[in-house]
Amino acid sequence: MPRRPLRRSQLVKHHPLTFSPFSRSIAQVGFISMGNHQKNGSLIHKSNVPSSSAGKESVDNNVESESDEIEPSDDEEFDGVIQADFEFFDPKPDDFHGVKTLLQTYLDVKEWDLSGFADLILGQPTVGTVVKVADDEDNGIFSVVSALNLYRYKDHKCIVEIKEFLRRVCQEKNMRDDLKSLLGEEARNVGLLVSQRVSNLPPQLLPPLYDALFDEVSWATEDEPTEELRKSFCFKFYLVITKFYELKSTSQKRRQNSKTSGDEETIYVKPEDEIFHKLSLWSVSFPLQTQPVPPHELRNYRLMGLVMVVEAEKIPTVRQELKSLISES
Amino acid sequence: MVSGLQFENSCEVGVFSKLSNAYCLVAIGGSENFYSTFESELADHIPVVKTSIGGTRIIGRLCAGNKKGLLLPHTTTDQELQHLRNSLPDEVVVQRIEERLSALGNCIACNDYVALTHTDLDRETEEMIADVLGVEVFRQTIAGNILVGSYCSFSNKGGLVHPHTSVEDLDELSTLLQVPLVAGTVNRGSEVIAAGITVNDWTAFCGSDTTATELSVIENVFKLREAQPSAIVDEMRKSLIDTVV
Numbered sequence: 001m002p003r004r005p006l007r008r009s010q011l012v013k014h015h016p017l018t019f020s021p022f023s024r025s026i027a028q029v030g031f032i033s034m035g036n037h038q039k040n041g042s043l044i045h046k047s048n049v050p051s052s053s054a055g056k057e058s059v060d061n062n063v064e065s066e067s068d069e070i071e072p073s074d075d076e077e078f079d080g081v082i083q084a085d086f087e088f089f090d091p092k093p094d095d096f097h098g099v100k101t102l103l104q105t106y107l108d109v110k111e112w113d114l115s116g117f118a119d120l121i122l123g124q125p126t127v128g129t130v131v132k133v134a135d136d137e138d139n140g141i142f143s144v145v146s147a148l149n150l151y152r153y154k155d156h157k158c159i160v161e162i163k164e165f166l167r168r169v170c171q172e173k174n175m176r177d178d179l180k181s182l183l184g185e186e187a188r189n190v191g192l193l194v195s196q197r198v199s200n201l202p203p204q205l206l207p208p209l210y211d212a213l214f215d216e217v218s219w220a221t222e223d224e225p226t227e228e229l230r231k232s233f234c235f236k237f238y239l240v241i242t243k244f245y246e247l248k249s250t251s252q253k254r255r256q257n258s259k260t261s262g263d264e265e266t267i268y269v270k271p272e273d274e275i276f277h278k279l280s281l282w283s284v285s286f287p288l289q290t291q292p293v294p295p296h297e298l299r300n301y302r303l304m305g306l307v308m309v310v311e312a313e314k315i316p317t318v319r320q321e322l323k324s325l326i327s328e329s
Numbered sequence: 330m331v332s333g334l335q336f337e338n339s340c341e342v343g344v345f346s347k348l349s350n351a352y353c354l355v356a357i358g359g360s361e362n363f364y365s366t367f368e369s370e371l372a373d374h375i376p377v378v379k380t381s382i383g384g385t386r387i388i389g390r391l392c393a394g395n396k397k398g399l400l401l402p403h404t405t406t407d408q409e410l411q412h413l414r415n416s417l418p419d420e421v422v423v424q425r426i427e428e429r430l431s432a433l434g435n436c437i438a439c440n441d442y443v444a445l446t447h448t449d450l451d452r453e454t455e456e457m458i459a460d461v462l463g464v465e466v467f468r469q470t471i472a473g474n475i476l477v478g479s480y481c482s483f484s485n486k487g488g489l490v491h492p493h494t495s496v497e498d499l500d501e502l503s504t505l506l507q508v509p510l511v512a513g514t515v516n517r518g519s520e521v522i523a524a525g526i527t528v529n530d531w532t533a534f535c536g537s538d539t540t541a542t543e544l545s546v547i548e549n550v551f552k553l554r555e556a557q558p559s560a561i562v563d564e565m566r567k568s569l570i571d572t573v574v
Contacts, residue, residue, distance in 0.1 A: 096517060104338060110360050114338050115517075115538050 085134035086142065086205055088212060090125040098141025099130065102196040106241065107165050108288045108305060117158035121146045121194060126224065127216045127233065129209060131197070143197035143205070145213045149232040150239070151187040162192070166241075166307060169286045178282060182237060182309065189236035191217070193310075195270070203271060207323045210272065214315055238315070240276055240308045243288070244268045245301035267301060271329075275321045276308050283308040330553055331544055333537040334366045340516045340536025341524045343482070347389045347434070348527040348534065350441065350485075351396035352417050353377045356386035370532055378416040382409060389527060393437035393444075393478065398422040398461035402431035424461045428454045435478045438523065440485045443506050445469045445477045467505050472498065481510075482523045484530050487550040489513050489522050511550040515539055 091099070100118040121128055121144065128146030132139065153159045163183050170179045182190050220233040245267040268274045277283055286305045294301060310318070336345040336359045345356040346367065353371050355364060357379050367377050382391045383404030393400045398421055401410065405425050414423045428451055430436050436447035437458065444464040446455065455466050471480045472491040480491040481502075487509045490502065494512045503510045515525035516536040526535040528551055535547065548554050 097519065111335060111338055111362065115340075 084202075086131055086202075087134050088129045088131055088209070091122045091128045091130050091144070091146065092125065093119075093122050094139070095122060095130050095141055095144075098139065099144050102141060102144050102198075103194075105243075105292075106194070106196065107162065108290060110290075112161040112165075113156075113158040116156060117162075120148060120153055120156060120158065124148070126220050127213070129212050129216070131201070131205065131209065142201055143195075143209065145193075145195045145209055147191040147193050147213060147217055147233075147235065147238065149188070149235070150183065150190045150192055152229075152232045154187060159192075162241075166239075169305065169307060170284045171286075172284065175282055175284050178309070182239065186237070188232070189234065191233075191235035191238050191312075193238045193240045195240075195242075195272075197270075199269070203326050203329065206272060207319070207326055210319060210322060214319065235312045237281070237312060238310045240273075240280075240306075240310065242270065242273050242276075242306050242308070243303055244273060244285070244306050245294070245298055246285070246304045248300050248302050267298065271325055272318070272322050273306070273308075275318050275325065276310050277306070279314045279317060279321075280308040280310050330370075331533045331535060331547055332366055332370060333535055333539055333544070334363060335537050336360075336363050340519075340538045341521075342389075342534050342536050343522075343524045343527045344387050344389045346527050346534065347392055347394065348529045348532075349395050349399075350529045351375055351421055352394075352399075354388055354392070354413075355379050356388050357381055358386055367534070370534075376416060376418065378413065380409060380413060380416075388434075390432050390434035390479075390524070393433040393439060393458075393462075394421075395439050395441045395462050395464065396421070397441065397463040398424060400433055400437070400458065400461060401425045402433055403427050404431055422461050424457065426454055426457050433478070434523070435476045438478045438481050438483060439464055440483055440506070440508070442485065443467065445471075445481070445502075445506070447477060448475050469502065469505070471502070479521050479523050482526055482528055483508055483510070484528050484551055486530055486552040487511070489515070489526070489547065489550055491520055491522060493520070509550060511546060513543065513546045513550075515543055515547070517543070 089095075096115075096118055099121060100114060103114060103118055106114075106117070124146060128144070130141055131143035132141060148159075150159060150163075166179060166183065167176075170176050217233050217235065221230050224230045224233065247265050268277075284307045286307075288303055288305050291303060294303065334342060336342060336356070339345075345359060345363075347354040348371075352375050353367055355367055355377060364377070364379070371377055380388060382388045382401060383406065385391070391402050391404070399413065399417065401413070401423065403425060410423065410425055417423060426433075430447060430450060436450060438445045439458070439462055442464055444458055444462060444466045446458065446466055446468050448468045448470065450468070455468075458464065458466050469477055471477050472493040472495070474480045474491065482489050483506060485508065488502075488506060488511070490499065490510055490512050492512050492514050494502075499510050499512060513522075514520060515522055517538040517540055519525050519536075519538075525539070526533055526547065528534075528547075531553065533547060533551055533553055535544070539547075
């Protein structure tokens with residue numbers, strides 16, 4: 001077969017910036033099992049597992065995207081373009097190990113009830129999505145998103161530990177009072193937005209992923225069996241715990257002709273964080289105790305934690321801006 | 330007795346520690362909880378040594394050993410080698426070997442009498458294993474996996490292997506090893522047995538995700554319920570007294 005010039009797609013640019021061997025091996029698995037697929041057409045479609053809660057319509061979300069025709073390449077001649085079919089599923093108890101691995105770096109603390117937290121996410125099939133690759137025998141999880149009501153789970157050890165962590169981290173006086181009310185009286189209306197993924201996940205997946213999450217939240221306010229559960233999804237605020245890179249020494253003089261492109265002060269690991277941060281009610285950044293080794297391009301940056309509160313009314317704006325951000329990049 | 334613990338939120342206890350009947354190695358950099366669990370169980374009977382291998386913390390997967398010896402990969406630094414020689418009892422022969430497959434813990438599974446090894450191990454390494462560890466060496470696969478050190482874990486009393494091991498394979502391995510074997514999982518369904526559990530003749534440590542069913546299987550197959558460290562010596566003494574009478 002003649003070799004056609006391969007168009008470099010978004011899938012290629014991200015060489016795995018992963019710091020866990022698990023996600024590196026998942027990226028490998030994705031590549032190996034996709035090498036022989038010659039599918040055109042939909043990159044993403046959502047499928048509902050039959051055992052999910054009653055009253056949910058199944059949504060077929062076919063996104064047409066340009067798919068490169070690639071030849072089934074050998075491992076040695078890997079040119080960098082792979083085709084992948086990602087599928088969205090409701091969280092199931094089987095997904096425990098994958099979800100737990102993605103959540104390893106969620107908090108900075110040395111030891112907390114991570115398994116319990118993973119169980120909470122998996123125990124909520126109505127709101128929450130897990131991204132897997134089609135026909136993957138290893139059942140690897142590439143991303144997980146969910147929204148957990150802080151009041152509903154307030155007695156769980158992991159939520160208590162998360163609240164402790166937040167209190168410790170928000171040292172500023174005015175934020176502390178806000179935080180206290182959010183974690184205390186207002187907890188019924190606060191949703192903890194959890195979103196973790198492997199770092200080389202194609203960004204085209206993000207708008208449908210967040211659409212799915214926020215749609216599920218609004219459906220849950222109508223479809224949940226009990227009044228209390230329905231109310232528990234009427235979030236007024238979303239709490240986001242995430243990380244970003246900050247330039248190490250802010251006293252560095254920014255030269256006009258800087259060699260490195262984009263010597264910006266902050267670099268967001270996840271693109272939607274920038275939108276959330278812009279529209280947030282308030283946010284706090286804090287230094288992390290555990291510093292992973294940064295990739296070469298980011299050697300001047302230091303990883304910082306970030307806690308943001310976003311009002312639920314701003315969510316439609318977030319969705320729109322995310323779509324335009326992804327489609328233009 | 331089986332204890333469930335975590336190393337920095339990871340339940341892969343067998344990656345960060347190595348347990349035998351004569352010593353226990355633990356990785357540096359974990360929380361105090363991790364050490365204290367080991368020390369409270371073991372410190373009265375065997376030395377618990379904190380170390381790194383080749384500057385890494387994954388010591389359980391890099392080294393292989395039993396009560397007679399300890400094999401280290403070529404990536405071990407001289408200081409680490411010296412530290413281990415100083416800290417371990419004199420009866421334990423500490424040897425660094427030149428082997429291309431440097432993750433010895435993944436390639437070799439052994440107790441005090443028998444060792445199972447990766448099929449591609451060098452001839453010289455096999456002889457070293459037989460010499461230093463004083464064991465009989467068999468090249469084997471487990472459920473089609475060549476990394477025997479990862480997918481099974483056995484002591485002198487019993488063993489746990491990959492859940493997909495066939496019945497014929499189980500019988501064959503059991504005859505080779507002369508201990509009862511059971512196919513099962515650890516850490517809530519993880520198939521990488523040796524990463525999730527580390528065991529010797531009287532105690533075992535596994536990740537805190539391990540379910541109650543898995544724990545009871547482990548207690549049964551490794552005969553940990555009645556096991557006491559002094560029982561190993563007492564059993565011998567009883568049999569001697571019998572012959573006198």
